[in-house]
Amino acid sequence: MHRRGGGIAALQRQEQSQRSFVELSHALSESQVDHLHAQLTHFRTALARFAATHRHSIRRDPAFRHAFQQMCSSIGVDPLAGPRKGGWWAEMLGMADWQHELGVQIVDVCVTTRDRNGGLIDIAELIRLVTKLRGLADGAIDEDDVIRSIKTLQPLGAGYHVVDIAGRKMVRSVVKELDHDQTVILAIATQLGGRIVPDVLIERASWSHDRAAAALENMLTRDGLCWVDDQDELSGRAYWVPSAIKWDE
Incomplete structure (x- = not known):
């Protein structure tokens, strides 16, 4: 009987140790989560302040805009994705429809030049024509802007894709594959x-x-x-x- 009592006591100590480890693990997890939430909140606040301060540069400077996008992507935010995906970031920057407007301009150029090029246009030529269409007031765009915008057009099923021909990027605006x-x-x-x-x-x-x-x-x-x-x-x-x-x- 004495040995059995000792076995029960040992089992109870083991169970208590396990409970202690679980409680400690839970406490550490909560602490880590709280710390991560605090860091994320701080980062969002800093990013919002940065966006408000540099709003003009984000709209007009492609290099600055892409650097800002990379900063945002680290927390799963895309402020240039349009009003539905960009959320209040897009509204705060005044760019809720920026990507949509660029997409419309790309479609405009592709459609108006289709009789000339058969629906295949060099991306540099596309950028040149879209830039003329936009005017200086809308700011500069570059290849990355166009590629991002074309990706948003793909769900429409109109055939808009970027293809590589002999090392040159071209935009195809017809459904038929080459x-x-x-x-x-x-x-x-x-x-x-x-x-x-x-x-x-x-x-x-x-x-x-x-x-x-x-x-x-x-x-x-x-x-x-x-x-x-x-x-x-x-x-x-x-x-x-x-x-x-x-x-x-």
Whole structure:
């Protein structure tokens, strides 16, 4: 009986120790959570003060704006995501509709230039045209702004995507995906300033003459991605890819 009593006492001490550890762990967890909440509150307050002080720079300076976005992302806030996602941050900065307005301007440029480029435009050209449309009062934009805005357009299902062609970013504004032959032609045309003929594809892509001619004609008549010059001085007939041309300011 004595041994049994000792065993019960040991078991009780063990249970008490376990309860003590649980209570200590709970107390530490609550303390850590309270500390994190305090830090987060302090950071939000500091960020709000920073945003209010530098509001003008955030709106007009792309580099400053992106640095601010990175600061905000660390606490899960996106002040430029529009009024629904940006919340009171967007309202406080006066940028509740900033991303939406930029998206509308991007769509405007893409639609108005589609007859010329077939729905594929170099991102630098897009930025240039959107900047002209916005005017100086709306502040500068850069490539990151455009890419972020295009991502917000993707749920619309209108085909807006950023694609990489031979190291150059282009914006596609049609639902149809680029096939392999189109991608090859665009890449080569980009290297040559936009002008391309079947012989170039035969030489650089190792295509047959029939494949090269058919691919170019498809881009011209079916896809609207290029123009044709029937009076080309060198070849008699040459194709021009507008999205690969460096347009003058």
